[in-house]
Amino acid sequence: MEDGVRWLDQDELATWMALAALMFKLPGVLDYQLQRDSGLTHFEYLVLAGLSESPGRSRRMSDLAGFANGSLSRLSHVVKRLEQRGFVERRPADDDGRITVATITDAGYEVLVAAAPGHVATVREYVIDTLTPDQLSQLKVIAEQVLAKIDPSKPC
Amino acid sequence: MEDGVRWLDQDELATWMALAALMFKLPGVLDYQLQRDSGLTHFEYLVLAGLSESPGRSRRMSDLAGFANGSLSRLSHVVKRLEQRGFVERRPADDDGRITVATITDAGYEVLVAAAPGHVATVREYVIDTLTPDQLSQLKVIAEQVLAKIDPSKPC
């Protein structure tokens, strides 16, 4: 192992392991709470949330995929299931037949509204309220810098 | 929505969205690189790494699961596949027949050693070298605080 690789020193490694552990565990915590209390995955929640806050409670698929940080394929599968459950509807856009517009139904909106408080409470409990305001702004900058490296577009 | 819920203010929400996006995308980046260059998932890499740095290149399953941040069930499936590929071996512990001890083989070690430089380079590229030393220590504290909230045990 004596080649030109810049290995991580102890601090870097510790930081990385902590971040990696976070990446693995936080999704589980969020999914668990949402699933248990509302029958939604975090991704499904984001999809419904993304629709609910859009004009006309509608949004085209690729947009929504970007918002929810997932692939178009994944979104397509998820929206199909949400449609079967009666939480969203799909139809092609009037002006461009390639585009599919998803709309959240009243039923979907109700589920979302019912799920939101518990979800926000969980986010607060595990992240927001665990950190000081200073740490929150540090975290924001850090996360955005790393994100910018991963995905040079998308300012958020 | 005028109940007693403490919603997130704009800054809190932006921070959370950035962290959430990070949680979704970083695993993908790591998995992609490892898969492409070494045929390993990040989880498999962690399993092999966890074994390689343990005394006797061996470790009991539950230990390893904790180290790799996964469930025991998940680990069991993964180790079975790694065993079929010839990268690890399993046998019951001498003193307690309930315990399974996994050991990394020479072949597994070679794969790990071959994978490590590329993986470390990726971690550097997207995380470590993107942040200042100050940010790194901030991040370490932040991640550890959140982790402590999620999993009150496990000091790391």
Next chain:
DNA sequence: CCAGATGACTTGAAGCGTCAACTAATGCCG
């Protein structure tokens, strides 16, 4: 000393995500 409880995994089925292939609509360029 043995019967039930607990601990440490393993297994199988079900569901979700990814990848590659496919369909359909639109844009572009000669």
Next chain:
DNA sequence: CGGCATTAGTTGACGCTTCAAGTCATCTGG
């Protein structure tokens, strides 16, 4: 205009994770 490339989304198969159930081994109280 007409054909080919591009864009947007869908689909199916496969692999992986989770969840619940099952298997042994070990402890423990009577």
